[in-house]
Amino acid sequence: MYDFAIIGGGIVGLSTGMFLGKKYPSARILVVEKESQWAFHQTGNNSGVIHSGIYYKPGSFKAKFSRDGSRSMVDFCEKYNIDHEICGKVIVSTSADELPALENLYKRGLQNGLPVERIIPEAVKEIEPHVSCVGGIKVLSTGIVNYKQVCLKYAELIAEQGGDLRLNTRVLRIIKKGNYQVLETNQGHFETKFIINCAGLHSDRIAQLNNLNSQAKIVPFRGEYYELVPEKRYLVKTLIYPVPNPDFPFLGVHFTRMIDHTVHAGPNAVLSLKREGYKKTDFDLRDFAEVMSYPGFWKLAAKHADEGIKEIIRSFIGLTH
Numbered sequence: 273m274y275d276f277a278i279i280g281g282g283i284v285g286l287s288t289g290m291f292l293g294k295k296y297p298s299a300r301i302l303v304v305e306k307e308s309q310w311a312f313h314q315t316g317n318n319s320g321v322i323h324s325g326i327y328y329k330p331g332s333f334k335a336k337f338s339r340d341g342s343r344s345m346v347d348f349c350e351k352y353n354i355d356h357e358i359c360g361k362v363i364v365s366t367s368a369d370e371l372p373a374l375e376n377l378y379k380r381g382l383q384n385g386l387p388v389e390r391i392i393p394e395a396v397k398e399i400e401p402h403v404s405c406v407g408g409i410k411v412l413s414t415g416i417v418n419y420k421q422v423c424l425k426y427a428e429l430i431a432e433q434g435g436d437l438r439l440n441t442r443v444l445r446i447i448k449k450g451n452y453q454v455l456e457t458n459q460g461h462f463e464t465k466f467i468i469n470c471a472g473l474h475s476d477r478i479a480q481l482n483n484l485n486s487q488a489k490i491v492p493f494r495g496e497y498y499e500l501v502p503e504k505r506y507l508v509k510t511l512i513y514p515v516p517n518p519d520f521p522f523l524g525v526h527f528t529r530m531i532d533h534t535v536h537a538g539p540n541a542v543l544s545l546k547r548e549g550y551k552k553t554d555f556d557l558r559d560f561a562e563v564m565s566y567p568g569f570w571k572l573a574a575k576h577a578d579e580g581i582k583e584i585i586r587s588f589i590g591l592t593h
Contacts, residue, residue: 274302274436277455277464279443279478281305282315283419285470286426293433301435302462303427304455306442311423313548314472319528319536321511322346322356322415326363327523330383339384342413349417352425355531356417361511362396364405370515371407377515378409387412402507414511416531443471446481453482473547489566492547492559495539496587508535517579542587543580552587 276292278285281303289303307313322345325338349356365374381388389410391399396408427437438459445456446467455462471478476490500507512527522541529535543563546556563569573580 273300273452274462274464275299276466276468277302277304277462278468278470279304279455280470280472280475281307281310281427281439282313282470282472283311283423283426284472285468286310286423286430288468288470289430289435290426290433293430293435297433301430301433302438302464303430303435304438304441304443304457304462306440308440310427310439311420315423316420317550318419320416320418320530321528322358322417324381324386324411324413325384326377326381326386326388326411327516328384330380335384339386342415345417345422346415348422354417354421354425356415357531358413358415359510359529360410360412361414361513362391362399362403362408362410363513363515364396364403364408365515366405368406373515374407374409381409381411400509400512403512416511416529418531443478443481489562489568490547491563491566491569491572492544492549493541494544494549495541497536497538500535500537505533505535540583540587542583
């Protein structure tokens with residue numbers, strides 16, 4: 273019998289398991305992951321940025337968690353010698369009409385207690401010589417890291433704490449029996465007092481297996497990136513972001529220097545036709561049907577129709593390049 277069973281082996285599930293092991297040393301902890309390796313999906317396919325939280329409303333949980341999480345991630349990497357770099361980033365406005373929004377971001381950064389600086393175009397060029405802009409701000413606490421390496425360390429620490437780690441273990445059913453529950457998986461049954469759902473893109477389906485109806489559904493979006501060829505990597509020194517478009521719930525296309533020294537340009541944000549689909553041609557009938565029949569998706573699509581269509585066009589234009 274386990275005290276805690278965590279479904280999902282991404283950074284959320286593994287960090288949860290590690291901290292539970294620290295808080296309750298005598299607890300029996302299980303982490304199950306359907307893939308053959310940890311951090312296989314979102315965690316292993318993101319930009320690797322240690323975000324500052326500058327975009328979030330001051331005083332909100334998002335702002336607090338991002339700021340505190342940034343600091344704790346750096347502390348963790350330093351403690352366990354995980355490759356990372358606090359390189360900072362610049363957010364730049366390319367036209368005068370973006371300057372008010374840039375100023376609002378600067379004030380928001382100060383209100384969130386972040387080390388931010390307002391910088392003139394000449395100062396931007398000292399940081400990023402190939403950027404042309406009319407104004408900018410520098411966010412000193414932004415960094416880069418390989419989150420897969422972080423997750424492997426989390427898994428190692430869970431094992432050292434006595435936790436049970438199971439890869440290739442897919443949850444098929446959840447059965448409630450008295451004061452405990454049973455996870456039925458392709459690798460056998462596991463009894464547990466508590467279930468913690470960290471299943472990422474399948475978290476709504478795991479909730480349904482446990483007879484919970486959150487009335488929310490995962491709508492998958494895919495971000496597409498270009499990668500600069502090696503001889504052009506010198507064009508980007510740190511991280512370069514635009515002033516985000518307030519009409520669209522994404523940060524806009526930006527340049528990210530990764531911890532392995534590659535440089536990515538992107539992302540766009542297009543509807544994915546498969547929850548774990550990373551290619552334009554990936555398609556899953558069940559995933560597609562669930563999105564198309566979900567009223568929440570159509571509300572989102574109606575609200576952001578213009579920008580959404582532009583993103584789709586940019587995605588298909590990329591097929592010809």
